[in-house]
Amino acid sequence: MIEQLLFYTFAILTCGGAVAVVATQNVVRMAFWLVVSLGSVAALFFLLHADFLGAAQLLIYVGGTVVLLVFGVMLTASGPYTTIKTSPAEGIIGGAVGLMLLMVLVSSIGSVDWGAISGRLPASPESPFTADSIREAHAEESLVNAGSTKAKTDLAAVQQQGRTVRQLGLSFLGLRPDRNLKEGGANGLAPGYFLPFEIVSVHLLVVLIGAAYLARAKRRAVSEDRVSLD
């Protein structure tokens, strides 16, 4: 009951914040509503038992990305340009297209019977979420009788309670204690994420170089440029 209440509160905050971001014309207020919306998403993550992710969302998004954007707002919001108004016509067109898009999404996502689909899937090797367990999880939030051993139930329970940090960390090293890879064989359903974990660091390095290059002032005079197309 309390979970439902929390869900609806944060869901409304998330959606309301997002709508407010669209509706507001002042960029500073937009930034505020963005913080509200993204913060509520973090709360939703907690509700989904993804504690680490929720924390990361708060730290990286609300603490990092949005601050970056606010910096951008401050650097560019000089004088009359703080509020650049969208003309009403464009707003109406945008709204109409948005509503149509939402209809498309809702009509195709909203009525899917996820339980039935999962039921048709082949079972993951030693996955704690077999089709049966899902229905039961729906029914009573219980993981008992999941048809698996005690150890696995523990593991699943740990996951359901949101303590996923250790597992996430291990999966970044290419290890998946939550699934038995040896018996999974060719199925290979539970990859470790060693490669992306490492390669993202290269990506971040490159991206920061690029961002720094674009942001810093050119030290030489512009007139010396070889190319003058403008």
Added chain:
Amino acid sequence: MDFEALFKQFLSGDVAQQASILRSLTIFLPELVLSSSIVLMLVARLVSLDRIIPTHWFALLGGMTSFVIVLFQFWEFGNSQTVPVEVFTGLAIHDEFSIFFRGFLTFFLVFVIALTVLTGIPDDEDAPDFYSLLCGAVVGMMLMSSANHLLMLFIGIEMASVPSYAMTGFLKGKRRSSEAALKFVVYGAGAAGVMLFGISLLTGILGTAQFSELAPRFQAVFANHAGMQDPATRCVALALLMIAVGFAFKLSLVPFHFWCPDAFHGAPAEVGGFLSVGSKAAAFALLVRLTTSLAGDGSGALSQLSLSSGLGLGLIAIITTTFGNLAAYSQRNIKRMLAYSTIAHAGYMLMAVSALLVLQSVQTDLVFQGNHQENGPRAMEGLLYYLCVYLFMNLGAFAIVALIRNQTYSEEIDDYKGLAQQVPVLAICMAICMFSLVGIPPLGGFYGKAFIFASVYEATNVHWFMWLVLAAGGLNTVISLFYYLRVAKTMCMDSRPADAVPVTLAASSSPAMYVMLVSGMVVFLGIIIDPLSKVALHAAHALF
């Protein structure tokens, strides 16, 4: 599980058909070499080493080393009993197809670096930044070509795109450059967002993100439920559509091509050449891998999926090619014209993918001229051959644009009048590239097109719609003749206005040599077809 056991598993990772972490790292040596050359460049600037050794040597060295390693891997595949293997616990795949593209991309990287050295677009001060971005983007593209997991797909696309955004805006003092970069980044971010949303839906429904598992799971979920009335089917259709939007952005397919002309127009010609070839090739590799793994063995529900997506791509290909060719007509800026030509060529190449899917949807009882099981690989062979030719002809065109720009400060086609009198080398090479882009025999472009059209023709046996695709391809080849020839005509037939900036380029200078080498390769691929087409066919077989 205790730590020791975990650590052992980390090192060995002894799952069948998967390489251990150490083996994976060896296989990933080309990417690692490129990454470390990025670090090396930055360190060199830190210790002012770049004043003694110009930065581009690091980049060139890195590129060449990776290419050599890829060559070695290719040789290894050809010689020993090496089999395709999943690396990094199934996130990437190592087979002839990925080796082909990694080789393609590193080879291309070396050529692009050489071009930038010759045209001098990043000056000494900015060189580490530029080459870092370049190498970083190529690493991303290489990941795309070997991805075996939807997350790797997304990471690869992001890694290839984000540095490209920065490179587009590399001339940061220029209004147009910054405008182009902004349009590119916003459009790219939007498309990536849509794609990610699609990925989230697909993984949610199928419960996995690994390519090799998609087809069996799709089969299991939709064994008897393949109608649009079923919300799950609708949802999958939407998910695939959204993923396709991401690809359409990368490949600049109509109606998701809007960024392309503007970005190419505003970006330096070198970057344009890089984007037009590199990211297209990687995106095609990824698209082909994703679609073939989705199509699976083409039985049951998969057959319908394969046929519908093949026809859909065929329709998009028709529209894209026609649009690109028509819109290229009235362009005055050569980079913009080449951008539209890029769009059109993406359409031609998409025809190969479309033919592949349509052919794959029918697995049996198709008796027509030769072994039908060869048809799929043949379609891929056409695509790969086309990409290789496209590398040289497009790079050649952009290189010539860059070289002329360095002297005339102009990229308008009208300012190319009569260049044949002053720099015959450039004019001839440009003409070769243009003729090849049209597809006039005996240049390389002709054979690429011929292969693709041949496979589309095979596909007409499966579905009548492919006749339309074939007709559109043929018709477009004819209408593209005019605008390509216009450039050649402007350069060769018109006389140079008296007040035009004179252009000089000795035939023995290194830029001229470079241009001659590249356009020479276009001619070469039109005359000696066999070796490359064999390699391409070999690589294509890895997919089936």
Added chain:
Amino acid sequence: MGEVGLNAYLMVGAVLFVCGVVCMATKRNGIGVLMGVELVLNGANVNFVAFSRYTSLGLDGQTVALFVIVLAAAEAAVALAIALNFYNNHLTIDVDRGNELQG
């Protein structure tokens, strides 16, 4: 009040996504457009995490979401740098002023 199911979360994700797209398509302020990007990516992330809890996707969903957050941050950095660059050259952040390239 019924059970909070997977579909409820997916609806939140869809709303976030649509708001993001509309934001990108209507905001004239470049920074506002970038905020739209963040909303779109968050919409997808909500989906991932929800699937992670309710379907056999399991931990993979969370991992992907984590990477998306990182990639989004990287993209935002570059996008912001480009936007600032645009501002430096055009002396405004109004994206409608960038219309030199067309046709």
Added chain:
Amino acid sequence: MPETGDILMFLLTVAWLLPLAGFVVEIYWLCFSHRLNKGAAYCAVACIGIGFLCSLSALLYWGNDTHWAALSEPDHHGHAASHDTGHGDAAHGAGGHDHDAHAGDADQHSHDQASEHADAPAKKYYSGTYYELARFGGLRVSLDWYIDSLTLVMFTMVTFIATCIHIFAIGYMHDELTEEYEDHEVHLHNGGHFSRPGRFHRFFAYLSLFSFSMLGIVLSGNIFQVFIFWELVGLSSYLLIGFYIERKSASTAANKAFIMNRVGDFGFLIGMMILWTSFGTFQFGDRTEGAHTEAGLFTMVRGHDGKLDVSEDGKQVYLQDAHGHRAEKNGQPLTISYMLLVAAGLGVFAGSIGKSAQFPLQTWLPDAMEGPTPVSALVHSATMVAAGVYLAARFYPVFTPEVLLGIAYIGCITLFIAATIALVVTDIKRVLAYSTISQLGYMMLAIGVAGWGAALFHLVTHAFFKSLMFLCSGSVIAGCHHVQDMSRMGGLRHKMKITAYTMLVGVIAIAGLAIPGTSIGLSGFYSKDAIVASALAYSELNPGHILLFIAPLVTAGITSFYMFRLWFLTFAGTPRDAHVYENCHENPSVMTTPLLVLAVLAAGCAWGGEGGPLYRLIVDSETVPAAARVASVGAAKVILPSHQGHESDVHHVHSTAGMLALVSAIIGMTLAYLLYVKKTIDPNQIRQQFSGVYDFLVDKWRFDSLYDAMFVAPVHIISAWCVSFDKGVLDPILHSAANLTVLTSKWDRAFDETFVDGLVNLVGTVTYNVGNSLKVIQTGRLRQYVMWIAVGVIVLFGALFTTIPK
């Protein structure tokens, strides 16, 4: 001792490649060293001259080797063929060569299947592969060669004529040997003339390239290779027509020729695709690889007895393998639909229409006379346009009777139209151009009525006398300082004796005059005679197609009339323009010697008529024997006349046809004499009385206006549609009316350009305009682009939803 095939291949390859070497040398070496001397010319002449010697020796060697069996009476044909096959066997035995020389011959096959095909006619050709480029599935792309007596004759003829023309051009292009060549046709704004460095070496380089490509067509062993050289010929003729590129007329003519040819090539490509997909090979001849023999195109269609193997219901044609059996694949006989075979034939013939300037693509050839006169002689009279006829003749085995009927009518229409236009033209070169089109029509007609030998016979004789006449006209033009209008000439025979009388030889030859009562005449008499006889035989067997006989007969008279008109106007009578006459002079011997040599050949090359050596040599390589009557099987019921032997259909009517043609020619000549020499009838009076007809002819049958109406008017409609499309696409909220105004004015301008530049720019303009309207979508507004993402997703999803309804 190498085999015959090897030696022939070697000699012809040398003859073929020398011009290419010459081209390279002329372009690069001479370009950088000394452009103002005649080195390039000597180089080109040497290359083509040695080529001629090689071809001639190849011809002689071949004749020697076969003991000139081809020249003996055709009734002993079978005997002669088996006689010469002893050598072929030796060639066949040697498989160890890098190119697999293969001499197909009756002897070999009669060994293999003596019981089944004892009466299989001889196939006397040598073929092989130079280099195999690649092999993709069923498709082999390679450089092949194919040599039979036709190849040898064509080689000798082309190289000989080219040599004469090269030598002539040394004199004709002498003006270009200067740093400051003043082009009097190009008027600059300041009233002066355009001046540029001379292009002497460039001219000869192009000529060499052209010779190389033309010889490449003749030597090609597969149709794909033909296509490549076909395009190369197109390219080099484009370069040569546009030699005076600064003249607007020249560049337009070059474009027109190029585009008209592309239209034909489109058909050619379609034909090629059909052939490839149905036959799986491009090869003409059979090809032996180890023990396995792969059948070539001709064998597959016609087998060894020259007959189509049509199924009962007439809808399928069974293909034959190399051993004369029905080809099989996986137990199923290989077939091709009869209609597809017709389509393939028509497609290939479309290529010939373009290249040989047949109706309806004939309009480019007269315009192509903008090039220097030697070019006209080489490219647009004797050889290049003949390539179309050559191709049609080469492909004769693949043509079904329906296709042949189409060819016959195309030829018939062309020969009549062109001849009538030639009646009223006053430009000396254009008269010759129209006569070329007309004569090509004759050749096509001959092919269509199964007069295969007659067509090629006329091809060779025409090449000689037409190049002679073109060179004569060139000599006149050079002598008169670039005056081309016949109405300003007259009486020139007093000043240019050699030119005048060599020209007379050509005129008599083309008119087909002979001494009545005997069969002694110049070359044109014999060949035209052969064609008219074939046509008569054909129309007797197929009375419904009597027009195919009437038209050539009447046109023979018209031809004679306008050719004599040309000669009388130019050389006879009194000078009409004193200025021209005063300054006119005979040309140096470098130009007149080729005239004399060509005149001798134009007069005598067909010596002996259809019993003479030339005709025998040509007919010897006939792939499908016309000895027996062949009836069609398809939709059109026609019977092809038989040709060889004393009992044949053609022989019966030969003397009748000859008489009629001769009478017609003499009437034409007499009329011309009365009109232009005796002046008993005033030409101007006739012109006024028939002003309608006259204007019609001067307008070239209004073809240009017709094409305007056919192609330009629809553009109106399409472009109107495009405009409305524009308006629909423009978002009224986002786009101001100004945008539209600019666009409309662009359309206006585009319209003007469409009308001015006509057909040539047509396709370009339409697409340009459509493209221009597409620009509107690319508004340059970022937010709209993003909006398109969303709209795109929605629309595509809607499309999915509606198209996959299940």
